Amino acid sequence: MQLDFSKNHFALFDLPVAFNLDTAVLDQSYRDIQAQIHPDKFAHAGEAEQRLSMQWTTRVNEAYQTLKKPFERARYVLLLQGIDAMDPKNTSMPAAFLMQQMEWREALETAMNNRDISALQTLEKALRNEAKMQQGHLHDQLDLKHDYAAATEALRKMRFMDKLLEEIDLAYEAIE
Numbered sequence: 001m002q003l004d005f006s007k008n009h010f011a012l013f014d015l016p017v018a019f020n021l022d023t024a025v026l027d028q029s030y031r032d033i034q035a036q037i038h039p040d041k042f043a044h045a046g047e048a049e050q051r052l053s054m055q056w057t058t059r060v061n062e063a064y065q066t067l068k069k070p071f072e073r074a075r076y077v078l079l080l081q082g083i084d085a086m087d088p089k090n091t092s093m094p095a096a097f098l099m100q101q102m103e104w105r106e107a108l109e110t111a112m113n114n115r116d117i118s119a120l121q122t123l124e125k126a127l128r129n130e131a132k133m134q135q136g137h138l139h140d141q142l143d144l145k146h147d148y149a150a151a152t153e154a155l156r157k158m159r160f161m162d163k164l165l166e167e168i169d170l171a172y173e174a175i176e
Contacts, residue, residue, distance in 0.1 A: 005055075005059065008080060009063035009066055009067050009076060010067070012033075012059075012060065012063050013026055013030065013033070013063070013064075013067065015029070015067070017077060018142070018143045019070075019073060019074050019077055019139050019142040019143050019151075020139040020143050021067070021073070023068065026064070026067055026068065030060065030064045033060050034057070034060065037053055037057055037060065038053070038057060039053045039054055039057055041053070070135050070138070070158075071155065071158055071159065071162060074138045074142060074151065074154075074155050074158075075155060077142050077151075078142075078148060078151060078152060078155065081148050083148050083152060085151070085152040085155045085156060086155075086156070086159065090152075090156075093153075093157075094153070097157055101160060104123065104126075104164055105164070107119065107123045108120075108123060108164065108167060108168060108171060111171065112171045112174065112175070115175045117172070117175060120168055120171055120172060120175070124165065127161050127164055127165055127168070128165070130161060131158055131165070134154050134155075134157055134158045134161070135158070137150070137151075137154045138151055138154050138155065138158070141154060
């Protein structure tokens, strides 16, 4: 096994450090590495090789899961720049977005109280569209402009939207 534990997640898969990446290339690289390191290949090897295979499998799986998910990938790009976008001490958010949050929360509450699937679907569609726009902003800010402060703000907005989408999923379940 010739893998290097000191490599960042992107280098592990031989990818450039970027928010916007070809997930098909990531998937193929992941499968290629797994074919080399999977513990089943080392079932008859010595204990040290088996342990190393398990460590590599864990490391590769963690890296893959991070890069596969847009939120986690953006967060990781920022971490490589020394920025913890989800630092609990950083609670600043633009006033317009705070107002939008309140409107979305009120819409969710109203839809739940009225057991209104149509209203939930409308809210979900609006949030998914906004989340997609934030991903576009992240690509611009991380990959093109290297504006990490703006990317941090976009990522924090995306986190809020992801959590609200999870709440919408729960609301669907509660209504049905």
